[in-house]
Amino acid sequence: MYASNCFYRDIATAGSARWFEDIDMKPARLMKIAALSASALLLTGGGVVASIPALRHIAVALAHDPASLSPVPGDPRVRFEEGAENCAFGVAALLPRAVAVVEAAHGRPFRHDVNVGVFASPESYASSNGLGASKPSGVSFLGRVTLSPTLCGPDRDRMGAVLTHELSHAHLQGWLSPLAFARLPSWFNEGLAVIVSDGGGAEGVSEQAAREAIADGYAIAIANEGSLFNLTAVNFVKEPPHGSFFETRLSVYRLAYREAAMFVAWLRRRDAAAFADFLQRIEEGEPFAATFEEKFGAGPRRSWEAFVSDLGDRAD
């Protein structure tokens, strides 16, 4: 999705949101966490208005669990709204490979069975995805992946990538507590999901275009941790201006995802063993920044600078 806040994670395709993703988590506990988050917002004196719709969308989504939808015969992991049956069959056909790809990339199985909801109407999708919005192509929320009806229509070709992207988020959410997941920086979550899905969420933005954007100063901000109250999935240090090559909000989001993916891929390429161990330790709930520095020899920001320097060297 385009924006993310403390309760969802994302969307590939727009964007990404963050979540609260422990399948074992009871709704009452979730709402307690939501209430605590709202209290924290009140204490900060800002963002209260932003927090209230988020809480409402969470409550609506809790009452619209895709698990109540009809299961695909033979694969009850996939549920569908009436009218989306054919699309759900397609999702079920893609699911085994998507699960295998995510488990191989993350280096461990899913902690829980995956749950995927396929929708026929934008309204139903928005009610179930925890965001209250139908624009994101997919959202992982509360251990469930919800998929936009557009993936059954004009965006059909993106279904496999978006499904895999969201499953990467769901994998992390399954292993981590909600708060531990919330502490992961968005650039890492999104970058990882994009590379795991072979480009899901960054479609249409080439690495060359991202290199040029970074050289022009439109680099993503590399935070050491995520913020419960960050309303934007992956921020820029300086937002590309309207009228630039990246003319739409969607293309700007996808640029951010592409940059994040290039950075995460660079980390993995430099030392695959260190990256694999890092991911294992993150999924065990170890602190992001300290573990990052230990495994990669420098913190996230210094590593980003090295990555950018490497981009420049390769361009020469």
Ligand SMILES: [Zn+2]
């Ligand atoms: Zn995402």
